[in-house]
Amino acid sequence: MIPAASLALQPDPASGPDPAPAPAALPAPARWQRLWREAVRDPRELLALLGLDAAAAGLSEAAAAQFPLRVPRGFVARMRHGDLHDPLLRQVLPVDAEERIVSGFSLDAVGDGAARKAEGVIQKYRGRALLVATGSCAVNCRYCFRRHFPYGEETAARDGWAGAVAAIAADPGIDEVILSGGDPLSLATPKLAELTARLAAIPHLRRLRIHSRLPIVLPERVDEPLLQWLAALPWPSAFVVHANHANEFDPAVDAALARLRGAGVQLLNQAVLLRGVNDSVEVLADLSERSFAAGVLPYYLHQLDRVQGVAHFEVSDERARALHAALAARLSGYLVPRLVREVQGDTGKRPL
Template sequence: MIPAAPLSQHPATSAAPAPRWQQLWRDAVRDPRELLSMLGLDAAALGVSDEAATQFPLRVPHGFVARMRRGDASDPLLRQVLPLDAEMRPMPGFSLDAVGDGAAKAGHGVIRKYRGRALLIATGSCAIHCRYCFRRHFPYAEETAAAAGWREAVAAIRADETIDEVILSGGDPWSLATPKLAELTDALTTVPHLKRLRVHTRLPVVLPERVDDSLVDWLAALPWPVTVVLHANHANEFDATVDAALARLRGAGALLLNQAVLLRGVNDSVDALAALSERGHTAGVLPYYLHQLDRVQGAAHFEVPDTTALALHRELAARVSGYLVPKLVREVAGDPGKRPL
């Protein structure tokens, strides 16, 4: 996701120092050559693309870099963030809007695809830019629900009594300062038919410091059951700092699920998928979805054939307990839900 605005436009207060997580965000690595130098790797040998990095900038927090294996050009965390020449090759069947977000617009920053649910594009900002992101070309500047103090977005939800669940997405909704999040959820309390809140976020994994006292207090005080859907693709994304952040979220009453994307060279083996499910469960997270790649321009080099995906899913089901097997799905524009494979 491309930042819609500098993070400094969302301070916690005008007088107090910025929270530590915001400083860590600002200090993120943004130069592919700096990143590779930190890992002892050669940019030229890996096919790093300046053009790809210009179109979709690199951003990765230092804490996430620390989990990468030094000297390993095939490191699964590095592959998720490194801009490569392969992104610039046109591929048939890959588009700017791979999942039909544009056609599903139901208000400013509101997307309606499935019955009973409304998705809010809370912000365009992310702490990490994943190269396979299906919203890497999304027009965040024009389509962010935070515009006009959330009024249009909340009004659209209030006007449709079939909506009983709101999903905060983006970008990453937890890139917003906690007072901004509270402003939104305060507005949502005026929607009498809202029963559940869901948050889709990668921050507890890539920047666990975001799970600070203010976020936990906000989460614990919400009047609805809250499900936090995390996004981790590989077991190596978890460490002690992530475990601690997730424990705090569970302590605040959130149900934790994980959705992953099946990515060539990252997790396209049964060993990697089993380790991801098992390591997530150790941290208190249940597998939810394993997505086939959304066919967005620039991500074709990550695609895994359906036949391979199905074989891996069968092998995974034969190896781990049933509750550790995520649903293998694809999002198809116009479908009433995720399509099982």
Template sequence: MIPAAPLPLQPAPAPAPAHDPAAATPRWQRLWREGVRDPRELLRLLGLDEAAAGISDAAAAQFPLRVPRGFIARMRPGDLHDPLLRQVLPVPDEARIVPGFSLDAVGDAAAKKADGVIQKYRGRALLVATGSCAINCRYCFRRHFPYADETAARDGWAGAVAAIAADTGIDEVILSGGDPLSLATPKLAELTARLAAIPHIRRLRIHSRLPVVLPERVDDAFVEWLSALPWPVAFVIHANHAKEFDASVDASVGRLRRAGAQLLNQAVLLRGVNDSVEALADLCERGYAAGVMPYYLHQLDRVQGVAHFEVEDERARELHRQLAGRLSGYLVPKLVREVAGDPGKRPL
């Protein structure tokens, strides 16, 4: 059990008056707005000294801090090296210019098919449904992505849907972002209704961190939408450490599973977060206990500002070898790297 934080992170709000328009706002949206955006507030909530933490205002200005209070509640107060805190705290290392680290590490720009549509692999098209996220992960490979110019929502999804409809070789659509679950459920329903008119789409895949960092997002309206989709759905969540799971996350992924989604987890290998066989084994076992199959363990995408998270390939392979010797085969994720221009993820 993680000790309680020194300050209340999610106090129960007083009931809204019946005439209050906010009463009609879904709870997950209210919790999203109440998330922490000031690094100093985050440190105060965890009882950490600002000077010792060495936060970077420049890094926060370039890529703002954003983290839900429920996720902060899973961090260990007083621990500057907490693996969840390390994923969100802006630090001076982000300003280092390191050779080999670029603004577009995975070749998104070269794979553009239409506004908000990226196609790198045969048969699959990725929809950049939104640029919004409930949490800004410091290692994000799209931290420099031009979301203002590249969004599938433009013109009511018309251009993106038309591009997919015109290519009969596409049989799987991947909703990504940002985080597609940052869209309100009616907006998601609008998108999938447009996609449902395309006869050659056979599968839908959703990539989202919200069931982990803001589990309240998986509410009744969302489950109703998910259950009614006309395709098999693979739902890929993103957790990097076993501490990211708690009872609220178990409940959210349970609801996804009961709605018929196949649940997978992808993680990123991160120095100082999960770069030990113990941490990786705990993650795989904890996710499986919640009903989520390990899928990918990604080597870090080499985007500018994240080099301090990198684990060398030789060390990554050794960790994966040890993991395979420790866990049942179905609990071991594939160790991969995304390389621009490759026809699929590259096994390591």
């Protein structure tokens, strides 16, 4: 594995590092790309915007250097001013606790390296292959299980998708492709269309799944070209978004999700159980109800992947089961996500 600091070298969406001013004849960047580049990257600026003190917040410059801060300003606007314990802030702020080395927490907590099928292709479960489409994300979540992933060496796009697509085409047992990363929607839509055009030539593919946090943290990404691409896909498609708290939804997010539904994709939400963010029955119930109100079906509630730097977010299995049981007693069945953990070598997510 390479150090997480290499993530600082990952390109911005589609075009690499911020380019020199484009010639007048070239099209202007899409609005979502401009907002991406305006994201907050300085932890002290983030705290200042919220009226908070860096010392009181436990800010860690070392953690920020190892895994850089990035958070869109629209997501910052949903955080509570003056609240050190705001659940959205806790998900993105680099703090001292990340520097502790805790037994049982590793660089590759879920066995991505061992499941490598080809460059940028991971296969852990029968019938499904995951494409690491890019290393870029619009927001760097502090609990990210791929915060130490060697994106510089392992992205499916490195050779114009050829190696990744060839590996999937050579295995007729694969009938579903999962676009992941990083965040696949950090790629420009023409790049996504190039990939799916190649995949469409593989006769044994039956489904496409897209995992993206962008509709939540940067809803402007759901623009007309993206919707046209989704509507034209030749397979039934599932779109898995990622929200951990009801406060992550606002009218702009609701509108983006409505547009995705209009493009014909099935919307699901997966969340991670995080101490100090959503480890209460009330918060989890609010999340399920709010996501369903936005047209998104609760899907998974993941126990934390035990990657180095995230131990301060961990909730015990005993506590997780108690929360899940209380949630099931409170909500209609379709609002209760499955409580799972990913275990290296298992044939699927392990129910808890």
